[in-house]
Amino acid sequence: MKVSLNKRILDRNDECAQKNKLFFEQNSVLCVNVISSPGSGKTTMLSRTILALKDKLKIGVIEGDIKTDTDAEKIRSTGAAAVQIETQGACHLSAVQVHDALTQIEAMDKDVIFIENVGNLVCPSAFDLGENKRVVLLSVPEGDDKPIKYPGTFAGADVILINKMDLILYIPFDLDRVLNDIRKVNPDAKVFKISAITGDGMQQWYDWLCDMTA
Ligand code: MG
Ligand code: ZN
Secondary structure (H helix, E strand, C coil), X not given: CHHHHHHHHHHHHHHHHHHHHHHHHHCCCEEEEEECCCCCCHHHHHHHHHHHHCCCCCEEEEEEECCCCHHHHHHHCCCCEEEEEECCCCCCCCHHHHHHHHHHCCHHHCCEEEEECCCCCCHHHXXXXXXXXXXXXXXXXXXXXXXXXXXXXXHCCCEEEEECHHHCCCCCCCHHHHHHHHHHXXXXXXXXXXXXXXXXXXXXXXXXXXXXXX
């Protein structure tokens, strides 16, 4: 019973995800779904990216949080458009929620739409939002065991950003182990080591993004 209900929810989600995908295709919008734990630095990474690329790319952000619009406010302070979805308890965004936000954010006029998913390494990876690319952030303070504990999430990423590299001197974090474990579940993902706070390593991420929109 439970399985079939879950399957129905996922089927309905996938139907709407297909609509979103078509929308992005028809309007030449690159949509990037950003997934990570809470506190890994998604909003900071996005803010820095927007400021660095604002002369090159028109960027909009759809923010997913259980409560508050503080992340949308932070994004707006960079000058980019942001729409906040408050999920009221749900621990992931659905394709329908994204679909509704696309009109509000005038997505058809943008080059890139980032979706900052609800902070959670588990179920956001099961919900296709119709995005073109998926980015997973892992930050150093979360620990080096995350790729083996959440293999499905890391397996589905096109890009994996290892953030807060500026803290690696202070926190036990076996980078070789992480890179190895990522390779086991996802040999094709691009892996960039970054610090969204200092800006170190961000250029390779910007280059990837610009390549994808070229
Ligand atoms: Mg955030
Ligand atoms: Zn969820």
